[in-house]
Amino acid sequence: MINLSWPFDLEEERIKDEITRRGALRVLVQLPEGLRSRALKIASLVEETNALAIVSADPCYGACDLALDEAKALSADLLIHFGHSETEHFKQRSNIPIIYVEAKALVDVRRVVEESLKHLKGWERIGLATTVQHVNSIDGAKEILENAGKKVYIGNEPGLKYPGQVLGCDYRNCRSISSMVDAFLFIGSGLFHATGVFLATLKPTIIADPFSEKIERVDDIAKLIINRRWTEICEASSAEKWGVIIGLKTGQQNFETAIKLKRDLEDCGKKAVLLSMREITPEILRDFVDIEAYANTTCPRISFYETKIFPKPILTPREVYVALGKIRWEEYLWSGLL
């Protein structure tokens, strides 16, 4: 058997069993960025059955981006989607079966959670949050915090698969408990989701990374993002020519929102053109030289984390209304940016 030797559970046996059980002959495999270095090995694993493997190489940042069109175009009879969980939020009507391999982390979080207690001093009521990779560890983390005398809250909103789970665009499991907690502890890697917790709640947020065992408070970084949002909104407020971006990824199509934004911009005397796209890149937007600002109805990641690489402001729908003077900045800020 192929050993993928990776600190995430890639469920090799389940993958082969599911392919065999379903008699799948052409399997489309969707990998997040971090797993692409394993593409050849994962394809070989699939081909240990009788199936042909095709690895989807288009960018994929979430379960909002299921390769359903690709699967159809390639006549695949099974889609294996790695790294994200099935969530109601992005549940798609699909003609082909989808297997989610959530890539749970094979790492003990206890030490970093114990270590995080030093950073949680002075706060009694702690909210816990994590990505799908560490959801199995959240009860253990809760126990450690409770043994240290903390009161622990874990959100459990419908539509999200696991208690405490956050997605890059869905922090309801934090927002729902935000008023009850003094601070959040986010278990996971990278700043992306942890700063999202702060942006959604404005509560002190500590990130505890079980791999690097680093513990870091993310508030200052998140506040820089907030400052940049304010700058972009100010810039956009004088824009006359707007592009309203409609996403083409399966879970990113918010057509009605886009139409409403276009109409509302036009009612304010602006010009607005609807632009449909799969990937929002600086190269693509650069060609639309006369457009001065963008309203983005797709993934909020672009607006919050990537705007530095774009030459023009890219606002979320609510931010467009701040730029138009329909929502006050303070109102937007205190309701949570995400």
Next chain:
Amino acid sequence: MINLSWPFDLEEERIKDEITRRGALRVLVQLPEGLRSRALKIASLVEETNALAIVSADPCYGACDLALDEAKALSADLLIHFGHSETEHFKQRSNIPIIYVEAKALVDVRRVVEESLKHLKGWERIGLATTVQHVNSIDGAKEILENAGKKVYIGNEPGLKYPGQVLGCDYRNCRSISSMVDAFLFIGSGLFHATGVFLATLKPTIIADPFSEKIERVDDIAKLIINRRWTEICEASSAEKWGVIIGLKTGQQNFETAIKLKRDLEDCGKKAVLLSMREITPEILRDFVDIEAYANTTCPRISFYETKIFPKPILTPREVYVALGKIRWEEYLWSGLL
């Protein structure tokens, strides 16, 4: 009426008539890069009828890339595709009507063709080639050359809409007359198509640009491309791990070729993984760190014109067989690279 003030015929009246005649209510507009600066104006033109305009912002390099999936996802009832002609080559089964606006150049080519006679000295038999933008001028160009005593050949292969027309991936109108001519005169802008004429025929090729009125022989630039192809083939010949790229654009899906390449690579003891993608970018390929060379069954533009920006060799299907020792380099070269 909106004046697009552009040196190409954008057929404003026909566009509005067709939308009105068909009663289209949601129109998807596809623009090549050079027309995107006019996106807002073109959308306004569409919306002078009762229709809603959506501009497709995903990259589009040819009629091989009709936005049919996008049109379906957006429930558009009409697709207007600018800048390319309908060709048998990429004729798609489509459920929605497509209007091609070929964007014919509004420029007189006579002066630059007359000027080109100096550069054609010593050659008696001239092949003419151009893109769809200048096909209406090809007869006038022929006349000027004939009046100067040249014998003029214009290819007229089935599947291409106009005599003398070339596409970035289809030079049959040059190949078919190549043995009869001493040199080619290409009427148009940019090096892309003109170097393609040389790569397909290895005949001296002069580019005559009616806009800049510059005349240039492209052989040396094309030879640099050939040198680079040789370098890449040599690099790839020792690669053990291959990615075989399947295109997802409507006219770029060559699934059977990809499967055959994978099998043939494996028969030669190589590892090969099928990778499906819409856009081939350095960022995307960078994630597949263990892959040493790529076989590209999509647009040949990537292999011939863009490889400098890619970290690994990207070979056309025939080049893969050169790398594997199944076709001799000389045989590949003399049969025409495109």
